[in-house]
Amino acid sequence: MALTVAALALPTTGWAEKRTFDMTIEDTKITLVDKQQFHTFAFNGQVPGPLIHVKEGDELTVNVNNLTTLPHTIHWHGMLQKGTWRMDGVPDTTQAAIKPGDTFTYKFVAEPSGTMWYHCHVNVNEHVAMRGMWGPFIVDPKQPTPIEKKVTKDYIMMLSDWASKYAFKPGYGGVPGDVFDYFTLNGKAFPDSQPLRVNKGDVVRIRLIGAGELTHSIHIHGHVFKVAFKDGRPLPMPYEADTIMVGPGERYDLILTADNPGRWMVHDHVDSHTMNGDKPMGGLMTVIEYNEISRNDAFYAWKDKKFVPDFYYEESLKKPYGLHDAPGFKGQAVQ
Amino acid sequence: MALTVAALALPTTGWAEKRTFDMTIEDTKITLVDKQQFHTFAFNGQVPGPLIHVKEGDELTVNVNNLTTLPHTIHWHGMLQKGTWRMDGVPDTTQAAIKPGDTFTYKFVAEPSGTMWYHCHVNVNEHVAMRGMWGPFIVDPKQPTPIEKKVTKDYIMMLSDWASKYAFKPGYGGVPGDVFDYFTLNGKAFPDSQPLRVNKGDVVRIRLIGAGELTHSIHIHGHVFKVAFKDGRPLPMPYEADTIMVGPGERYDLILTADNPGRWMVHDHVDSHTMNGDKPMGGLMTVIEYNEISRNDAFYAWKDKKFVPDFYYEESLKKPYGLHDAPGFKGQAVQ
Amino acid sequence: MALTVAALALPTTGWAEKRTFDMTIEDTKITLVDKQQFHTFAFNGQVPGPLIHVKEGDELTVNVNNLTTLPHTIHWHGMLQKGTWRMDGVPDTTQAAIKPGDTFTYKFVAEPSGTMWYHCHVNVNEHVAMRGMWGPFIVDPKQPTPIEKKVTKDYIMMLSDWASKYAFKPGYGGVPGDVFDYFTLNGKAFPDSQPLRVNKGDVVRIRLIGAGELTHSIHIHGHVFKVAFKDGRPLPMPYEADTIMVGPGERYDLILTADNPGRWMVHDHVDSHTMNGDKPMGGLMTVIEYNEISRNDAFYAWKDKKFVPDFYYEESLKKPYGLHDAPGFKGQAVQ
Known part of the structure; x- marks a missing residue:
């Protein structure tokens, strides 16, 4: 109950x-x-x-x-x-x-x-x-x-890639041989992505969507997850893993039990996808932060992080059915 | 019956x-x-x-x-x-x-x-x-x-990739760093590939074969398919999907019920694999055309398409067992 | 018994x-x-x-x-x-x-x-x-x-990739667009890798570990294997295959019965991953050699191969639990 x-x-x-x-x-x-x-x-x-x-x-x-x-x-x-x-x-x-x-x-x-x-x-x-x-x-x-009836925290992660050479050349780019050098979670690269804040006991669903050009190998620390859905369809036999390859167009819904308070990386294991251009320790990375754990270690990259909720649509998903704009994802109009 | x-x-x-x-x-x-x-x-x-x-x-x-x-x-x-x-x-x-x-x-x-x-x-x-x-x-x-006993239409799709730089340099090419810029289905890129023409009620088998250097993420519109065979072997538990990653050397046999008359894309979701060189809307793309649907929409890229049967070996597979040449795939002898 | x-x-x-x-x-x-x-x-x-x-x-x-x-x-x-x-x-x-x-x-x-x-x-x-x-x-x-209780030969294969441009630039390399041009099994490329020597009747476990930047499509000749474990976890329903994609961070444990005496390739089906730089027939390749089969064919690339055991940790895995250095993998100290 x-x-x-x-x-x-x-x-x-x-x-x-x-x-x-x-x-x-x-x-x-x-x-x-x-x-x-x-x-x-x-x-x-x-x-x-x-x-x-x-x-x-x-x-x-x-x-x-x-x-x-x-x-x-x-x-x-x-x-x-x-x-x-x-x-x-x-x-x-x-x-x-x-x-x-x-x-x-x-x-x-x-x-x-x-x-x-x-x-x-x-x-x-x-x-x-x-x-x-x-x-x-x-x-x-x-x-x-x-399995999905037990979910208490529901997150969406859209994975994508960007070739900075074409940043301001709309109408061009995306030809074979292009170098993709930025890699994002819902449009943001680490450290400008947001943590997933959970409580011990949560049942967490992460909906991975391969929205870009490249394949990503998403690894979650500190937990074994169940691969429960593929392309929206329930798998007849969910299986356990700690890393999942997500290709363009694919979706995987992962379900894990938050039973291990700590600070846990979620990142692409394609090593170069943790770069921002030529700068390491960026790209497709975030952290599962348990609320039971203090965030003020001196060494913690996000110890002063301004937390912005709904980055993974976790609040929007609780609203009544409909179309929900997300102010945090708005850009600036280009004339 | x-x-x-x-x-x-x-x-x-x-x-x-x-x-x-x-x-x-x-x-x-x-x-x-x-x-x-x-x-x-x-x-x-x-x-x-x-x-x-x-x-x-x-x-x-x-x-x-x-x-x-x-x-x-x-x-x-x-x-x-x-x-x-x-x-x-x-x-x-x-x-x-x-x-x-x-x-x-x-x-x-x-x-x-x-x-x-x-x-x-x-x-x-x-x-x-x-x-x-x-x-x-x-x-x-x-x-x-x-599941395979119910199949009424059987198609073979070999996926491959080409680096045009070496088109006429036999004996060379395929070294690390080469740019593959053409992507084909049975040796042809869109719009020179062929549609799959089906009737409502068909049970369609698509045999995907990863024959080239790259990995392809094949998406079929308007249907959920069963992934029924991997590398020729029946999966003990077929699963549903709308997108399937096919790596070099791999084979996946997809089975779907043609229950949705329309005109449906089949394409690689690796975005740049829908290019012919630097030209968009080509590459690894084709269309499932239901015979119940007229093909004469003014906007339809293939409204005047000359249909060439057996492009997916669907006719050859009905012949007596043996080796079957396909005149449509013949090239020109090079002296 | x-x-x-x-x-x-x-x-x-x-x-x-x-x-x-x-x-x-x-x-x-x-x-x-x-x-x-x-x-x-x-x-x-x-x-x-x-x-x-x-x-x-x-x-x-x-x-x-x-x-x-x-x-x-x-x-x-x-x-x-x-x-x-x-x-x-x-x-x-x-x-x-x-x-x-x-x-x-x-x-x-x-x-x-x-x-x-x-x-x-x-x-x-x-x-x-x-x-x-x-x-x-x-x-x-x-x-x-x-299934794992029946194993008689246990091998570990770590797959990785190297960009020779940075061979002697420690502190640099691995940025988007880099060309990886060497591909190794436990740090060695063919022909400097080692064969897997088995006897008819062996039950062989191969533990594949995606340790590098790229995805590899490992194909084994002459056998159908069971994919038995993913990321260390037993699959609830092992499936048969002859080729397996291994992404960065992933592990797959394959189990096969050595019932087919011969000389069988194990290699990456990503074609360019069988190169050493610009030289073909190298990279991620090895051979399963049955001890029942003579190795002295004149054409055999490894007919004079000096066999070095434990290349796949198969001997170390039989030792008492602990940490085991492998002299064969030692390099030279750099001042």
Whole structure:
């Protein structure tokens, strides 16, 4: 009983609701880390894009207004689009791309459930690989699995890569041979990423989404996790690991029990992905901080860290179903 | 009953037949896409090589005549070679390489069953990675699994990569640091690849073979597939996914039910692998076209596409067991 | 009964023993292959580092003396560090890095069991990716699985990558875009690696450890193996394969029955990883040699090979529990 109370109380209104969302695509300058900025084509002016959190079977209408100077679409990665293939968001295959200034309306049913994402499907080598055109799309299941019912902390981590050479050359970049030299968690590199703050006893779900060009080998210290979902679908036989390879387009949901108070690294084991340009000890790194443990060791890189909640959408995921902008991910408009 | 009738009628003569094949290796110029040509060492003058389709337990004799100016072998990737290790095709380990002009005869039993392939084992960094020295080798099982008995459409996709810098420098290339800038499905990049044309109700098997240097993250739109076989062997517990990483040498057999009429992308989610050189929207991409859906949308890139069947060996796989050349994959002889 | 006798007789003294080890970190020159040398920061002056072989639950004390001119730590990859998070070896998170000349003492319980490893966690892009700062750490389980009880030959293979440009620039290298051009098995590239010599009837365990920057696709000829463990943890449903992708930080334990006398390649199917610089037929390659088969074919690259046992720690793993230096991996001290 106590466990049930502690678990995330999901909104429990009826299924198959109709929901309408408005989205824009905007020329937006974001900061990856320190002084490294990047010109993106940002959904609602933020990278990652806003969280879309709905229920399996919901009927969605999304009006997308392209405010940039290049054509785009939105592909809803993982959605079956049963009977609605023209809503799949692929230029020259399911639709003509959305021209600058135009609006396109996507209408489809949220099916199947799981950790999904959305992204542009025009010139993916540039728009997805280094213009930040992606966001999380979580579809709650009608019938949760036993393991996910126990979750008390739910985090989303979108993994991506950036080639600084093209930071301010929108319309270019992402060609074979390009050197990707920045690596981010939800658009930020260490030390400008945020910790995951947990309590002993939490059941933690980490939803990894391979949103960029490269493959990442995510290692979590101090815990063995269960690999519970692949591409949103429950694995028939979850298995244990401490490191998981996440390729472009893939999603893995990891579930672990927070039973080991301490300060634990979460990082990419591809060694060069912990660089910010040519500077070591950055990139795809963060820390699981147990609230039971003091953070004031003199040696701790984050001892004076200003904690910004919702960096992993953990607060947004508790809100009522809908589309949730995240002020922390907003960039600056580019004229 | 209807399903059984619809399923692929496999040739059903007795097992453990003796079969003899002749193969050549020829200097051959092929076209990857548009004007991008490549000098290959092609089995029977084609890339991919001819389909070898036999039954588990068949006794095979393959006479290989090397008509190029460099040494080669054939390794039968996945074959156990029980009691015939000298037929394994590894230069300087199981045999001396086949010199220019010479013939070598491989004799072995086709075991185990599954999606296998063959390739040269001399200087693999060049010969396998960018000279097209590979072909599909399908061994039908004595006892098919329930899931594969339902298949009505059977496709083979060999994934590979090319460094155009070496297109016409045979004997060179494939060294660390080389930039691979073309990416192909059965030797062709989009838009010169071919669609997969299916009917509603088909049970589709896609046999992915990682034949090149790089890892590919294959995503299929509009369907959840079962990952049913790994390296030809049935998985004890198939799992669902919409994206699958295929590394060099690996094979994955995906099985999906065609229950969603539409036009659906199949592509590599490594973003830069959808480039042809520096041109976007090419590379490792194709479309599943349901025959129920008209193809004449003005925006459709393939609305005037000349359909060439058997591009995925789907017709050859229905022929009697044997070695099947594919005229569509033939290149031009190089003097 | 016979099988039990043939299986590796593990040391069987009581559990939860206390063990104390001393380790140094030393500027050391090693040879990867032929004349290609590399400046490393070597644990006990060897690459890979010494084998640590203990039992689940053992209480370990490791005194680490940094004799180099740069700061380091040791992270015990896979160890839970229950209640001992300050022993996790992450600079600026769990401890201050060990300064040149200083000693740090790690105290922790060996838990969980399985194929683990240890490595520096300072500037991993250089220290792990190309300074050889890693070694094997095997924790035997209290309750072995049925499959591992049958093992008669136990091998460890650490996979790593090197960028020769930085061979003699300690303190530099491992930045995005670097070209890795040497690829090693336990620090040696073919032909300077060693064969695995087995007898018909052996049950062979190969413990693959992804210790470097890159992903490797390991293919074994002539056998189908079971993938039995991932990151030290038993898979609930082992599966068959002939090729396995091993990413940075990952471990896979393969188990195969030696039932096919012959000479069989084990190699990376990433084609360019079989190069030594720009020279083909090197890199991540070795051969399983059955003792039943003569090695004197004129064409055999290793017909005159001087066999050096324990290259895969197969002899050290039979010794009493402890830390075992391997003279064969020692390099030369660098002043």
